[in-house]
Amino acid sequence: MALRGHDMKFEGYNALLNECVSKRALREGQRVHAHMIKTRYLPSVFLRTRLIVLYTKCDSLRDARLVLDEMPERNVVSWTAMISAYSQRGYATQALNLFLQMLRSGILGLLFAQVHENNMDSS
Numbered sequence: 001m002a003l004r005g006h007d008m009k010f011e012g013y014n015a016l017l018n019e020c021v022s023k024r025a026l027r028e029g030q031r032v033h034a035h036m037i038k039t040r041y042l043p044s045v046f047l048r049t050r051l052i053v054l055y056t057k058c059d060s061l062r063d064a065r066l067v068l069d070e071m072p073e074r075n076v077v078s079w080t081a082m083i084s085a086y087s088q089r090g091y092a093t094q095a096l097n098l099f100l101q102m103l104r105s106g107i108l109g110l111l112f113a114q115v116h117e118n119n120m121d122s123s
Contacts (some may be wrong), residue, residue, distance in 0.1 A: 006039065010047065013032060013036065013041070013054055014046075017047065018050070023048065026058035026060060029054040029055070029058065030063075042066075045071070045074065048071050049077050053081050056085035061091070064081075064085060065082060068082045074107065075107070076102075076107055079099075080100040090091065
């Protein structure tokens with residue numbers, strides 16, 4: 001990572017995060033995240049969601065929630081990753097509150113609208 005410096009792009013970050021997730025390598029994942037911040041790289045929703053998955057798999061729910069809360073844009077997968085992590089670890093209240101927050105955000109309405117539009121296109 002140090003060799004690539006500011007040249008690091010999506011593919012590099014994605015490969016590193018996938019490796020960190022598969023090995024549950026929290027410190028290395030934190031370094032990748034820190035590198036994104038230091039180089040002012042603006043990760044996509046996909047990469048930010050990978051960070052949430054990394055942190056939750058390493059039982060760092062606080063860090064995962066910080067990533068979610070700082071996301072300028074979230075998708076259903078982002079929300080679900082965090083809700084599932086809370087639920088699987090017995091934090092039912094946090095899971096439910098986050099689910100309600102997701103509903104209030106309108107994300108599911110957008111999803112249903114897309115599904116409806118796709119169904120209309122295929123008829």
